[in-house]
Amino acid sequence: MESMGSTGPVTQAADDPPAPSAASAAAALTVAGGAAARAPFTARARRDLLFCLIEVPLGLVIFAVPLVLSGLLLTVRLLVNGTSPSTPASGARPAGVAPGVLGGFVILLALVIILPRAARGLGAVHRGLAASVLGERVAAPPPARRGRGVLGRLAAQLRDGPGWRAAAYLVVKLPVLVIEAYAVLFAAVGLANLTYPFWWPLFRNHPPGTVLQPAGVLTPFGSFGVATFAGTWAAFAAGAAMVLAAPWVARAGAAADVWLMRGLLGPGRLAQRVADLEQSRSVAVQDSADVLRRLERDLHDGAQVRLATLAMNLGLAREKLPADADPQVRELVDAAHQGAKDALVELRNLARGIHPPALDHGLPDALATLAAGSAVPVALTTNLPRRPAPAIETMAYFSAAELLANAAKHSHAHQVTVDVAEQGPSLVLRVGDDGVGGADPGRGSGLSGLAQRARTVDGRVQVASPPGGPTWVTVTLPMHA
């Protein structure tokens, strides 16, 4: 690795026409020559070759696609032909057209269904190979989106960009496959050619005068025959040249292949950007939830404790005032005492608005406390087998708090229903009331703010509130931001 790394720039200098001086160019050529001689024996060369060796059969798998397709077509033909005798003779001509159309349709359908998914799988194998053999890590593309229903799935397959790009990779890499095959050929045949002078004396020791068939020697530029021992050295020379060339061919093939992988098998630039943004947004959302939690804890351990102690001391002072104390002093102490208690209440409400402590025990407990404090009676049901992310819990809690407050303020409801459940990857919060209805998210109410906050985690808010009620607001959030 070390020697290869250092020869990189040197080789480049030797190839560059405007070399600084002839002497240094010659020296560089010598170094490059030495590197070329050492090349077959470096770890990198072995890895490149191994990569080519595995890639060649792996790349050929693409030819299975036409095979499968023609098999399918054949099956369709057979099926149609098998049923055709039962059709009347006059219908023979349309029946002959139908298989062609039908066959084409089936092939297209099969392509759409099989290709992106299969290509994704094969692409993953290729990426894995590059990672494990070459140490070249190509990021995985974003997972395929799943559609709903047969047509939805089909559409999702059609729109699966990474799947189709992986398919393109499998086709576009065919020329690269030729280079890789050559690398393998150079190495294998070159090694074989090197052996000629060594086995010749063992097997070709016939009495003089015997006419022998010349032994064939394979090279990339054609083959020649060797009939004498001296000739075997020509085979040896050809073999040596091939073995020395093999690493460079292998490297070219591997590099071209990795370049293609990065372009076609990795996440597209846009997809990568989206993934990055999603991740950084999730961090930001999570982070702000953490900050609020810390802020509440600081208030709890700091200001609230001091204020509670102050109120306690003032209470004690008030008790200890002598019966004949100056009424003004008593009044002042009373006012201070009451002020400290009021401040304590205000601070508690503030802290609760920052991060309700009941959330530490999960959403069900926090919502139960919220429901207990509601001005309108609340029927609460929760079904959360798993805990959502803290930021999602906070968001769901404050959504419920706002909706409850809305119901109490505007709806004249007698009964509110709050229902939280995990549905697939989502947390669904439904708040309903039997009030007057007519809630309009467009009128700059709290509802639009709610929807905006939900959007920061790809959540959404649906409002159903006909005039006269009932009102149902559904907040859907991902379980994890």
Place this chain on the structure above:
Amino acid sequence: MTSSRPSHPSPPERAEAAPRPLRVVIAEDAVLFRDGLARLLADRGHRVVAAVGDADALLAAVDRFRPDVAVADIRMPPTHTDEGLRAAIELRRDHPGTAVLVLSQYIETRYAARLLEGNAAGVGYLLKDRVADVAEFADALSRVAAGGTALDPEVVGQLVRATRHLQGLAALTPRERDVLALMAEGRSNAGIAAALVVSAGVVEKHVASIFAKLGLPASEADNRRVLAVLRYLGT
């Protein structure tokens, strides 16, 4: 209420606050508040046998000193969530002789339900703010130590708000509702009479009327009465 009172002996209107000196263990992680509380209790003639900073130390201290009352903060290290509450529940199970008064910056109805769980004898759950009203806090402490109940008015308020749609509750007069709330806090008839500034006989009449309207079993012991009321209110 505060006008002409001698500094130490219990005032006549607080008959239930027996001036019995209590042995108390305090568990509170905020040193400032812990020290203030210890001074307040000492000032009231009680003896603070241990003042500790976390739940494990609380359990150990109760094991060792067998105090009359343990006063515990709910949020304590290491997680600052409900260590104190869990320790209190454990104490109630393992040390029936020690009353438990839980203090918190917040009132959670669920916490109250977990703490009471079928038995309201010798247990209290108050906001830390209540400590500021020294006489009332001392009252609550004595009541709990004597096997009674002290439930924060805010818990009771939440429960009453959440259940006021019930038929029975709607049938109560405003005065009867006040009495019901004070009953739920754990006060005796005498305590209720003092708080509402009426005679004990009037309170008895109200209580009988409430029990009849809500269909609750009449009960002599105050803490049983609390449980009955709480059960009615739906904890």
